Amino acid sequence: MSTSLPMRKPQRNPQLNAHGELIHLLSTEGLPQPIIHQILDTAEQFLSVNDREVKKVPLLRGKSVFNLFFENSTRTRTTFEIAAKRLSADVINLDIARSSASKGESLLDTIANLSAMQADMFIVRHSESGAPYLIAQHVAPHVHVVNAGDGRHAHPTQALLDMYTIRHYKKDFTNLTVAIVGDIVHSRVARSNIHALTTLGVPEVRVVGPRTLVPGDLREMGVRVCHNLEEGIKDADVVIMLRLQNERMNGGMLPSSGEFFKEFGLTQAKLALAKPDAIVMHPGPINRGVEIESAVADGKQSVILPQVTFGIAVRMAVMSIIAGNEA
Amino acid sequence: MSSTPHTLRLDAEALYVNLLDGVRRLVTADTALVGVWSGGAWLAERLARDLGLKTPHGVISSALHRDDFGSRGMSATKAATQLPFEVEGRSILLIDDVLYTGRTTRAVINELFDFGRPASVTLAVLVDRGGRQLPIEPAYSAARISLPADERVSLDRTDDGRFQFHFEKV
Numbered sequence: 001m002s003t004s005l006p007m008r009k010p011q012r013n014p015q016l017n018a019h020g021e022l023i024h025l026l027s028t029e030g031l032p033q034p035i036i037h038q039i040l041d042t043a044e045q046f047l048s049v050n051d052r053e054v055k056k057v058p059l060l061r062g063k064s065v066f067n068l069f070f071e072n073s074t075r076t077r078t079t080f081e082i083a084a085k086r087l088s089a090d091v092i093n094l095d096i097a098r099s100s101a102s103k104g105e106s107l108l109d110t111i112a113n114l115s116a117m118q119a120d121m122f123i124v125r126h127s128e129s130g131a132p133y134l135i136a137q138h139v140a141p142h143v144h145v146v147n148a149g150d151g152r153h154a155h156p157t158q159a160l161l162d163m164y165t166i167r168h169y170k171k172d173f174t175n176l177t178v179a180i181v182g183d184i185v186h187s188r189v190a191r192s193n194i195h196a197l198t199t200l201g202v203p204e205v206r207v208v209g210p211r212t213l214v215p216g217d218l219r220e221m222g223v224r225v226c227h228n229l230e231e232g233i234k235d236a237d238v239v240i241m242l243r244l245q246n247e248r249m250n251g252g253m254l255p256s257s258g259e260f261f262k263e264f265g266l267t268q269a270k271l272a273l274a275k276p277d278a279i280v281m282h283p284g285p286i287n288r289g290v291e292i293e294s295a296v297a298d299g300k301q302s303v304i305l306p307q308v309t310f311g312i313a314v315r316m317a318v319m320s321i322i323a324g325n326e327a
Numbered sequence: 328m329s330s331t332p333h334t335l336r337l338d339a340e341a342l343y344v345n346l347l348d349g350v351r352r353l354v355t356a357d358t359a360l361v362g363v364w365s366g367g368a369w370l371a372e373r374l375a376r377d378l379g380l381k382t383p384h385g386v387i388s389s390a391l392h393r394d395d396f397g398s399r400g401m402s403a404t405k406a407a408t409q410l411p412f413e414v415e416g417r418s419i420l421l422i423d424d425v426l427y428t429g430r431t432t433r434a435v436i437n438e439l440f441d442f443g444r445p446a447s448v449t450l451a452v453l454v455d456r457g458g459r460q461l462p463i464e465p466a467y468s469a470a471r472i473s474l475p476a477d478e479r480v481s482l483d484r485t486d487d488g489r490f491q492f493h494f495e496k497v
Contacts, residue, residue, distance in 0.1 A: 045388070045405075045407045048407055048408065048409075052442055053415075053441060053442055053443050054440070054442075056441075057391040057441070059391060059401075317401075320401050321401045324396055324397070324400025
Protein backbone atom coordinates (compact mmCIF):
# COMPACT_ATOMS: atom_id res chain seq x y z
CA MET A 1 0.00 0.00 0.00
CA SER A 2 3.01 2.28 -0.05
CA THR A 3 2.94 3.05 -3.76
CA SER A 4 1.78 6.60 -4.17
CA LEU A 5 0.11 7.73 -7.32
CA PRO A 6 1.67 10.45 -9.47
CA MET A 7 -0.33 13.63 -8.97
CA ARG A 8 -0.16 16.82 -10.94
CA LYS A 9 -0.94 20.01 -9.11
CA PRO A 10 -4.20 21.22 -10.62
CA GLN A 11 -4.46 24.84 -11.77
CA ARG A 12 -7.93 25.32 -10.33
CA ASN A 13 -10.46 23.28 -8.38
CA PRO A 14 -10.54 20.11 -10.51
CA GLN A 15 -14.19 19.50 -9.61
CA LEU A 16 -15.41 22.64 -11.35
CA ASN A 17 -15.35 23.83 -14.95
CA ALA A 18 -14.44 27.38 -16.01
CA HIS A 19 -18.03 28.50 -15.30
CA GLY A 20 -17.81 27.18 -11.73
CA GLU A 21 -20.16 24.27 -12.46
CA LEU A 22 -19.64 20.82 -10.95
CA ILE A 23 -18.12 18.34 -13.42
CA HIS A 24 -16.62 15.77 -11.01
CA LEU A 25 -17.31 15.09 -7.36
CA LEU A 26 -13.96 14.37 -5.72
CA SER A 27 -14.11 15.91 -2.26
CA THR A 28 -16.25 18.17 -0.09
CA GLU A 29 -13.10 20.19 0.57
CA GLY A 30 -13.31 23.32 -1.54
CA LEU A 31 -16.84 22.56 -2.66
CA PRO A 32 -18.62 25.94 -2.75
CA GLN A 33 -21.64 26.32 -0.48
CA PRO A 34 -24.08 27.10 -3.36
CA ILE A 35 -23.11 23.82 -5.03
CA ILE A 36 -23.72 21.85 -1.83
CA HIS A 37 -27.17 23.46 -1.60
CA GLN A 38 -27.82 22.74 -5.29
CA ILE A 39 -27.04 19.06 -4.67
CA LEU A 40 -29.28 18.89 -1.60
CA ASP A 41 -32.15 20.72 -3.36
CA THR A 42 -31.89 18.43 -6.38
CA ALA A 43 -31.84 15.37 -4.11
CA GLU A 44 -35.11 16.57 -2.60
CA GLN A 45 -36.73 16.33 -6.04
CA PHE A 46 -35.39 12.82 -6.52
CA LEU A 47 -36.58 11.58 -3.15
CA SER A 48 -40.17 11.81 -4.41
CA VAL A 49 -39.35 9.55 -7.37
CA ASN A 50 -39.75 6.68 -4.88
CA ASP A 51 -43.48 7.50 -4.60
CA ARG A 52 -44.16 7.18 -8.30
CA GLU A 53 -45.67 4.41 -10.32
CA VAL A 54 -42.59 4.65 -12.58
CA LYS A 55 -39.54 4.93 -10.29
CA LYS A 56 -37.22 6.05 -13.06
CA VAL A 57 -36.43 9.32 -14.78
CA PRO A 58 -34.73 9.57 -18.19
CA LEU A 59 -31.95 12.08 -17.42
CA LEU A 60 -29.06 9.63 -17.99
CA ARG A 61 -30.73 7.57 -20.69
CA GLY A 62 -28.12 6.25 -23.11
CA LYS A 63 -25.22 6.99 -20.72
CA SER A 64 -22.90 4.32 -19.35
CA VAL A 65 -21.86 4.46 -15.72
CA PHE A 66 -18.92 2.28 -14.73
CA ASN A 67 -18.57 1.24 -11.11
CA LEU A 68 -14.84 0.87 -10.46
CA PHE A 69 -14.41 -0.51 -6.98
CA PHE A 70 -10.72 -1.23 -6.49
CA GLU A 71 -11.60 -1.72 -2.83
CA ASN A 72 -14.62 -3.83 -1.97
CA SER A 73 -17.82 -2.22 -0.75
CA THR A 74 -20.96 -4.01 -1.80
CA ARG A 75 -23.26 -1.58 -0.08
CA THR A 76 -21.86 1.67 -1.48
CA ARG A 77 -21.58 0.10 -4.92
CA THR A 78 -25.20 -1.02 -4.73
CA THR A 79 -26.49 2.43 -3.78
CA PHE A 80 -24.63 3.96 -6.73
CA GLU A 81 -26.01 1.25 -8.98
CA ILE A 82 -29.59 1.88 -7.85
CA ALA A 83 -29.13 5.64 -8.22
CA ALA A 84 -27.73 5.30 -11.75
CA LYS A 85 -30.49 2.90 -12.78
CA ARG A 86 -33.20 5.24 -11.44
CA LEU A 87 -31.68 7.85 -13.78
CA SER A 88 -31.99 5.31 -16.66
CA ALA A 89 -28.22 4.88 -17.13
CA ASP A 90 -26.64 1.59 -18.11
CA VAL A 91 -24.52 0.39 -15.20
CA ILE A 92 -21.44 -1.75 -15.59
CA ASN A 93 -19.88 -3.23 -12.45
CA LEU A 94 -16.25 -4.18 -12.77
CA ASP A 95 -14.94 -6.71 -10.33
CA ILE A 96 -11.59 -5.01 -10.08
CA ALA A 97 -10.95 -5.71 -6.40
CA ARG A 98 -10.46 -9.37 -7.22
CA SER A 99 -8.32 -8.93 -10.31
CA SER A 100 -4.62 -8.10 -10.11
CA ALA A 101 -3.83 -4.89 -8.30
CA SER A 102 -4.08 -2.03 -10.76
CA LYS A 103 -1.89 0.83 -9.69
CA GLY A 104 0.07 3.71 -11.14
CA GLU A 105 0.23 3.59 -14.91
CA SER A 106 -1.90 0.48 -15.08
CA LEU A 107 -4.74 2.38 -13.43
CA LEU A 108 -4.64 4.87 -16.28
CA ASP A 109 -4.48 2.02 -18.79
CA THR A 110 -7.65 0.58 -17.24
CA ILE A 111 -9.34 3.96 -17.58
CA ALA A 112 -8.16 4.39 -21.18
CA ASN A 113 -9.59 0.98 -22.06
CA LEU A 114 -12.92 1.63 -20.41
CA SER A 115 -13.11 5.06 -22.03
CA ALA A 116 -12.69 3.32 -25.38
CA MET A 117 -15.84 1.37 -24.44
CA GLN A 118 -17.72 4.72 -24.37
CA ALA A 119 -17.90 5.20 -20.62
CA ASP A 120 -19.61 8.45 -19.61
CA MET A 121 -19.03 8.28 -15.87
CA PHE A 122 -16.71 6.49 -13.47
CA ILE A 123 -17.67 5.83 -9.86
CA VAL A 124 -14.33 5.15 -8.17
CA ARG A 125 -13.51 3.51 -4.84
CA HIS A 126 -9.78 3.12 -4.26
CA SER A 127 -7.53 2.43 -1.28
CA GLU A 128 -5.06 5.08 -2.46
CA SER A 129 -5.87 8.67 -1.59
CA GLY A 130 -6.02 10.75 -4.76
CA ALA A 131 -6.81 7.97 -7.24
CA PRO A 132 -10.09 9.61 -8.38
CA TYR A 133 -8.20 12.91 -8.93
CA LEU A 134 -5.71 11.15 -11.16
CA ILE A 135 -8.53 9.63 -13.19
CA ALA A 136 -10.38 12.95 -13.42
CA GLN A 137 -7.24 14.58 -14.83
CA HIS A 138 -6.99 12.04 -17.64
CA VAL A 139 -10.54 11.52 -18.86
CA ALA A 140 -12.09 13.19 -21.92
CA PRO A 141 -14.08 16.42 -21.30
CA HIS A 142 -17.46 14.67 -21.50
CA VAL A 143 -16.48 11.97 -18.96
CA HIS A 144 -17.24 12.49 -15.27
CA VAL A 145 -15.76 11.02 -12.10
CA VAL A 146 -17.35 10.49 -8.70
CA ASN A 147 -15.17 9.64 -5.74
CA ALA A 148 -16.85 6.80 -3.83
CA GLY A 149 -14.10 6.79 -1.19
CA ASP A 150 -10.34 7.12 -1.62
CA GLY A 151 -7.94 5.92 1.09
CA ARG A 152 -8.20 8.03 4.22
CA HIS A 153 -8.86 11.10 2.13
CA ALA A 154 -12.51 11.65 1.21
CA HIS A 155 -15.96 10.11 0.84
CA PRO A 156 -17.94 13.06 -0.48
CA THR A 157 -21.26 11.35 -1.30
CA GLN A 158 -21.44 9.97 2.25
CA ALA A 159 -20.83 13.47 3.61
CA LEU A 160 -23.47 14.96 1.30
CA LEU A 161 -26.07 12.39 2.32
CA ASP A 162 -25.18 13.18 5.94
CA MET A 163 -25.75 16.89 5.19
CA TYR A 164 -29.06 16.02 3.55
CA THR A 165 -30.08 14.04 6.64
CA ILE A 166 -29.12 16.87 8.98
CA ARG A 167 -30.97 19.46 6.86
CA HIS A 168 -34.02 17.19 6.70
CA TYR A 169 -34.30 16.93 10.50
CA LYS A 170 -32.74 20.21 11.66
CA LYS A 171 -33.58 22.60 8.76
CA ASP A 172 -30.82 25.11 9.54
CA PHE A 173 -27.09 24.47 9.87
CA THR A 174 -26.10 27.76 11.45
CA ASN A 175 -27.21 27.02 15.03
CA LEU A 176 -26.06 23.41 15.37
CA THR A 177 -23.60 21.50 17.49
CA VAL A 178 -22.45 18.37 15.69
CA ALA A 179 -20.34 15.66 17.40
CA ILE A 180 -18.45 13.09 15.33
CA VAL A 181 -17.44 10.15 17.50
CA GLY A 182 -14.90 7.37 16.98
CA ASP A 183 -11.89 6.78 14.79
CA ILE A 184 -11.53 10.25 13.32
CA VAL A 185 -7.96 10.08 12.11
CA HIS A 186 -8.43 7.14 9.75
CA SER A 187 -11.91 8.18 8.63
CA ARG A 188 -12.53 9.65 5.19
CA VAL A 189 -16.16 10.07 6.26
CA ALA A 190 -15.15 12.26 9.22
CA ARG A 191 -12.83 14.36 7.06
CA SER A 192 -15.47 14.91 4.36
CA ASN A 193 -18.12 15.69 6.96
CA ILE A 194 -15.93 18.25 8.72
CA HIS A 195 -15.35 20.12 5.44
CA ALA A 196 -19.03 20.07 4.50
CA LEU A 197 -20.26 21.10 7.97
CA THR A 198 -17.77 23.96 8.10
CA THR A 199 -18.74 25.19 4.62
CA LEU A 200 -22.42 25.10 5.57
CA GLY A 201 -21.74 27.30 8.57
CA VAL A 202 -22.15 24.86 11.48
CA PRO A 203 -20.74 26.86 14.41
CA GLU A 204 -19.54 23.93 16.52
CA VAL A 205 -18.11 20.68 15.17
CA ARG A 206 -16.64 18.37 17.79
CA VAL A 207 -14.51 15.31 17.19
CA VAL A 208 -14.64 12.78 19.99
CA GLY A 209 -12.48 9.72 20.71
CA PRO A 210 -9.29 8.40 22.33
CA ARG A 211 -6.02 10.27 21.77
CA THR A 212 -4.67 7.58 19.45
CA LEU A 213 -7.64 8.04 17.08
CA VAL A 214 -8.34 11.75 17.66
CA PRO A 215 -5.04 13.62 17.75
CA GLY A 216 -5.01 17.20 18.97
CA ASP A 217 -3.74 18.66 15.70
CA LEU A 218 -7.20 18.07 14.21
CA ARG A 219 -7.96 21.47 15.77
CA GLU A 220 -6.37 22.93 12.67
CA MET A 221 -9.47 21.82 10.76
CA GLY A 222 -11.52 24.20 12.89
CA VAL A 223 -13.06 21.57 15.18
CA ARG A 224 -13.15 21.10 18.94
CA VAL A 225 -11.29 18.00 20.10
CA CYS A 226 -12.75 15.97 23.00
CA HIS A 227 -11.28 12.84 24.55
CA ASN A 228 -14.32 12.19 26.68
CA LEU A 229 -17.68 11.10 25.27
CA GLU A 230 -19.82 12.78 27.93
CA GLU A 231 -18.14 16.14 27.29
CA GLY A 232 -18.20 15.56 23.53
CA ILE A 233 -21.92 14.93 23.10
CA LYS A 234 -23.22 17.27 25.81
CA ASP A 235 -26.02 19.42 24.30
CA ALA A 236 -25.25 18.19 20.78
CA ASP A 237 -27.98 18.41 18.11
CA VAL A 238 -26.42 15.74 15.93
CA VAL A 239 -24.26 12.75 16.93
CA ILE A 240 -22.45 11.00 14.09
CA MET A 241 -21.01 7.65 15.17
CA LEU A 242 -18.26 6.12 13.05
CA ARG A 243 -17.61 2.43 12.55
CA LEU A 244 -14.66 1.15 14.55
CA GLN A 245 -12.50 -0.79 12.16
CA ASN A 246 -11.13 -4.02 13.60
CA GLU A 247 -7.72 -3.50 12.02
CA ARG A 248 -7.20 -0.54 14.39
CA MET A 249 -7.36 -2.87 17.37
CA ASN A 250 -4.86 -5.24 15.78
CA GLY A 251 -2.55 -2.32 15.16
CA GLY A 252 -2.30 -1.65 18.90
CA MET A 253 -4.14 1.68 18.75
CA LEU A 254 -6.83 0.39 21.07
CA PRO A 255 -6.76 -2.13 23.92
CA SER A 256 -9.96 -4.01 22.96
CA SER A 257 -13.40 -3.42 21.51
CA GLY A 258 -14.94 -3.93 24.97
CA GLU A 259 -12.69 -1.24 26.38
CA PHE A 260 -13.64 1.11 23.54
CA PHE A 261 -17.36 0.54 24.11
CA LYS A 262 -16.97 1.32 27.82
CA GLU A 263 -15.32 4.66 27.06
CA PHE A 264 -16.80 5.77 23.73
CA GLY A 265 -19.74 3.47 22.92
CA LEU A 266 -23.02 5.35 22.58
CA THR A 267 -25.59 4.11 25.11
CA GLN A 268 -29.06 5.43 25.93
CA ALA A 269 -27.71 6.83 29.21
CA LYS A 270 -24.95 8.76 27.45
CA LEU A 271 -27.21 9.94 24.64
CA ALA A 272 -29.39 11.59 27.31
CA LEU A 273 -26.60 14.19 27.66
CA ALA A 274 -27.24 15.43 24.12
CA LYS A 275 -30.23 17.64 23.34
CA PRO A 276 -33.57 15.79 23.80
CA ASP A 277 -34.28 16.03 20.06
CA ALA A 278 -30.74 15.08 18.99
CA ILE A 279 -30.45 12.69 16.05
CA VAL A 280 -28.03 9.77 15.90
CA MET A 281 -26.35 8.98 12.58
CA HIS A 282 -23.97 6.26 11.41
CA PRO A 283 -22.56 5.63 7.91
CA GLY A 284 -22.94 1.85 8.37
CA PRO A 285 -22.31 -0.95 8.64
CA ILE A 286 -22.84 -0.67 12.40
CA ASN A 287 -21.03 -2.77 14.98
CA ARG A 288 -23.62 -3.30 17.70
CA GLY A 289 -22.01 -3.31 21.11
CA VAL A 290 -18.73 -1.85 19.81
CA GLU A 291 -19.45 1.78 18.99
CA ILE A 292 -23.22 1.83 19.48
CA GLU A 293 -25.70 0.07 21.76
CA SER A 294 -28.57 -1.74 20.01
CA ALA A 295 -31.14 0.29 21.99
CA VAL A 296 -29.66 3.47 20.47
CA ALA A 297 -29.23 2.10 16.95
CA ASP A 298 -32.88 0.97 16.91
CA GLY A 299 -34.15 3.82 19.09
CA LYS A 300 -36.39 6.71 18.13
CA GLN A 301 -33.51 9.18 17.82
CA SER A 302 -31.72 6.97 15.31
CA VAL A 303 -31.92 8.11 11.66
CA ILE A 304 -29.52 5.46 10.37
CA LEU A 305 -31.98 3.85 7.94
CA PRO A 306 -33.36 7.15 6.56
CA GLN A 307 -29.70 7.99 5.81
CA VAL A 308 -29.60 5.01 3.45
CA THR A 309 -32.77 6.13 1.63
CA PHE A 310 -31.52 9.72 1.36
CA GLY A 311 -28.20 8.37 0.06
CA ILE A 312 -29.80 7.13 -3.15
CA ALA A 313 -31.48 10.49 -3.84
CA VAL A 314 -28.23 12.36 -3.09
CA ARG A 315 -26.25 10.11 -5.45
CA MET A 316 -28.89 10.64 -8.15
CA ALA A 317 -28.50 14.38 -7.64
CA VAL A 318 -24.70 14.28 -7.90
CA MET A 319 -24.74 12.11 -11.03
CA SER A 320 -27.42 14.16 -12.81
CA ILE A 321 -25.74 17.48 -12.01
CA ILE A 322 -22.26 16.48 -13.19
CA ALA A 323 -23.61 14.67 -16.27
CA GLY A 324 -25.29 17.90 -17.39
CA ASN A 325 -22.09 19.98 -17.23
CA GLU A 326 -19.19 19.91 -19.68
CA ALA A 327 -15.56 20.33 -18.69
CA MET B 328 -37.80 44.06 -13.42
CA SER B 329 -37.43 46.29 -16.45
CA SER B 330 -40.82 47.26 -17.80
CA THR B 331 -41.27 47.61 -21.53
CA PRO B 332 -44.26 48.93 -23.50
CA HIS B 333 -45.58 45.33 -23.64
CA THR B 334 -46.60 45.41 -19.99
CA LEU B 335 -48.99 48.24 -20.77
CA ARG B 336 -50.72 46.24 -23.47
CA LEU B 337 -50.90 42.92 -21.63
CA ASP B 338 -52.87 43.02 -18.38
CA ALA B 339 -52.37 39.71 -16.58
CA GLU B 340 -55.20 40.29 -14.13
CA ALA B 341 -57.69 41.01 -16.94
CA LEU B 342 -56.53 37.92 -18.83
CA TYR B 343 -56.90 35.84 -15.68
CA VAL B 344 -60.62 36.69 -15.61
CA ASN B 345 -60.91 35.32 -19.16
CA LEU B 346 -58.87 32.23 -18.23
CA LEU B 347 -61.17 31.59 -15.27
CA ASP B 348 -64.13 31.68 -17.65
CA GLY B 349 -62.47 29.38 -20.17
CA VAL B 350 -61.38 26.88 -17.53
CA ARG B 351 -64.85 26.85 -15.96
CA ARG B 352 -66.19 25.51 -19.26
CA LEU B 353 -63.50 22.80 -19.47
CA VAL B 354 -63.80 21.47 -15.93
CA THR B 355 -65.93 18.40 -15.22
CA ALA B 356 -66.67 16.57 -11.96
CA ASP B 357 -63.51 14.43 -12.06
CA THR B 358 -61.12 17.10 -13.39
CA ALA B 359 -57.94 17.87 -11.50
CA LEU B 360 -56.05 21.09 -12.23
CA VAL B 361 -52.28 20.70 -12.53
CA GLY B 362 -50.18 23.87 -12.75
CA VAL B 363 -46.84 23.86 -14.51
CA TRP B 364 -44.21 25.22 -12.13
CA SER B 365 -43.92 28.12 -11.44
CA GLY B 366 -46.35 30.53 -13.19
CA GLY B 367 -48.87 27.81 -14.01
CA ALA B 368 -48.83 26.61 -10.41
CA TRP B 369 -49.86 30.06 -9.15
CA LEU B 370 -52.66 30.17 -11.74
CA ALA B 371 -53.90 26.66 -10.84
CA GLU B 372 -53.89 27.54 -7.14
CA ARG B 373 -56.08 30.60 -7.72
CA LEU B 374 -58.31 28.87 -10.29
CA ALA B 375 -58.99 25.95 -7.93
CA ARG B 376 -59.96 28.44 -5.22
CA ASP B 377 -62.10 30.65 -7.47
CA LEU B 378 -63.89 27.62 -8.97
CA GLY B 379 -64.35 26.00 -5.57
CA LEU B 380 -62.97 22.67 -6.81
CA LYS B 381 -63.05 19.76 -4.35
CA THR B 382 -59.94 18.08 -5.74
CA PRO B 383 -56.83 19.95 -4.60
CA HIS B 384 -54.71 21.32 -7.43
CA GLY B 385 -51.40 19.68 -8.33
CA VAL B 386 -48.04 21.17 -9.27
CA ILE B 387 -45.85 19.66 -11.96
CA SER B 388 -42.21 20.30 -12.83
CA SER B 389 -40.56 19.63 -16.18
CA ALA B 390 -37.08 19.34 -14.62
CA LEU B 391 -36.71 15.54 -14.79
CA HIS B 392 -37.94 15.20 -18.39
CA ARG B 393 -36.42 18.23 -20.12
CA ASP B 394 -35.03 17.58 -23.61
CA ASP B 395 -32.33 20.24 -23.23
CA PHE B 396 -30.70 18.48 -20.24
CA GLY B 397 -27.72 17.55 -22.44
CA SER B 398 -26.97 21.18 -23.28
CA ARG B 399 -28.29 23.07 -20.26
CA GLY B 400 -27.73 20.56 -17.49
CA MET B 401 -29.72 20.17 -14.32
CA SER B 402 -31.59 23.32 -13.44
CA ALA B 403 -30.93 24.59 -9.93
CA THR B 404 -34.48 24.64 -8.68
CA LYS B 405 -36.44 23.39 -5.73
CA ALA B 406 -39.42 22.75 -7.99
CA ALA B 407 -40.82 19.32 -7.32
CA THR B 408 -43.93 17.67 -8.70
CA GLN B 409 -46.70 17.31 -6.15
CA LEU B 410 -49.89 15.58 -7.20
CA PRO B 411 -52.13 15.19 -4.15
CA PHE B 412 -54.60 12.85 -5.92
CA GLU B 413 -54.64 9.58 -7.86
CA VAL B 414 -53.58 10.26 -11.48
CA GLU B 415 -54.86 6.91 -12.76
CA GLY B 416 -58.13 7.39 -14.67
CA ARG B 417 -58.49 11.11 -13.90
CA SER B 418 -59.12 13.98 -16.32
CA ILE B 419 -56.16 16.30 -16.03
CA LEU B 420 -56.33 19.95 -17.03
CA LEU B 421 -52.81 21.34 -17.32
CA ILE B 422 -52.48 25.06 -16.63
CA ASP B 423 -49.51 27.12 -17.83
CA ASP B 424 -48.77 30.83 -17.98
CA VAL B 425 -47.09 30.98 -21.40
CA LEU B 426 -47.20 28.42 -24.21
CA TYR B 427 -44.36 28.72 -26.72
CA THR B 428 -42.45 25.81 -28.32
CA GLY B 429 -44.51 23.12 -26.56
CA ARG B 430 -41.39 21.41 -25.22
CA THR B 431 -42.22 22.10 -21.58
CA THR B 432 -45.72 20.71 -22.16
CA ARG B 433 -44.24 17.55 -23.69
CA ALA B 434 -41.92 17.15 -20.67
CA VAL B 435 -44.68 17.58 -18.09
CA ILE B 436 -46.94 15.11 -19.93
CA ASN B 437 -44.14 12.55 -19.60
CA GLU B 438 -43.75 13.49 -15.95
CA LEU B 439 -47.51 13.07 -15.43
CA PHE B 440 -47.50 9.56 -16.91
CA ASP B 441 -44.83 8.50 -14.40
CA PHE B 442 -47.60 8.71 -11.79
CA GLY B 443 -50.27 6.74 -13.66
CA ARG B 444 -52.47 6.70 -16.75
CA PRO B 445 -54.85 9.66 -16.81
CA ALA B 446 -58.19 9.41 -18.64
CA SER B 447 -57.36 12.57 -20.60
CA VAL B 448 -54.96 15.51 -20.58
CA THR B 449 -55.97 18.97 -21.81
CA LEU B 450 -54.18 22.30 -21.65
CA ALA B 451 -55.31 25.83 -20.85
CA VAL B 452 -52.91 28.79 -20.89
CA LEU B 453 -52.94 32.46 -20.11
CA VAL B 454 -50.89 33.43 -23.17
CA ASP B 455 -50.14 31.56 -26.39
CA ARG B 456 -47.19 33.19 -28.14
CA GLY B 457 -47.10 30.78 -31.10
CA GLY B 458 -43.77 29.35 -32.29
CA ARG B 459 -44.68 25.71 -31.67
CA GLN B 460 -42.03 23.06 -32.34
CA LEU B 461 -44.27 20.14 -31.37
CA PRO B 462 -47.87 19.18 -32.25
CA ILE B 463 -49.38 20.63 -29.07
CA GLU B 464 -52.47 22.86 -28.96
CA PRO B 465 -54.23 24.37 -25.94
CA ALA B 466 -57.96 23.80 -25.44
CA TYR B 467 -58.14 27.39 -24.25
CA SER B 468 -55.85 30.41 -24.30
CA ALA B 469 -56.84 33.78 -22.87
CA ALA B 470 -54.66 35.67 -25.36
CA ARG B 471 -52.54 35.10 -28.44
CA ILE B 472 -49.55 37.34 -28.92
CA SER B 473 -46.51 37.37 -31.13
CA LEU B 474 -43.09 38.22 -29.75
CA PRO B 475 -39.62 38.39 -31.27
CA ALA B 476 -37.68 35.15 -30.67
CA ASP B 477 -35.17 36.95 -28.43
CA GLU B 478 -37.85 38.08 -25.99
CA ARG B 479 -39.09 36.09 -23.05
CA VAL B 480 -42.35 36.61 -21.22
CA SER B 481 -43.27 35.00 -17.93
CA LEU B 482 -45.73 35.52 -15.11
CA ASP B 483 -44.81 37.18 -11.82
CA ARG B 484 -46.86 37.18 -8.65
CA THR B 485 -46.69 40.19 -6.38
CA ASP B 486 -46.65 39.90 -2.59
CA ASP B 487 -50.38 40.62 -2.43
CA GLY B 488 -51.08 37.78 -4.91
CA ARG B 489 -51.72 39.84 -8.06
CA PHE B 490 -50.39 38.69 -11.43
CA GLN B 491 -48.26 40.70 -13.83
CA PHE B 492 -46.18 39.85 -16.86
CA HIS B 493 -42.44 40.11 -16.90
CA PHE B 494 -40.66 40.71 -20.21
CA GLU B 495 -36.94 40.25 -20.79
CA LYS B 496 -34.45 39.97 -23.63
CA VAL B 497 -32.67 36.60 -23.83
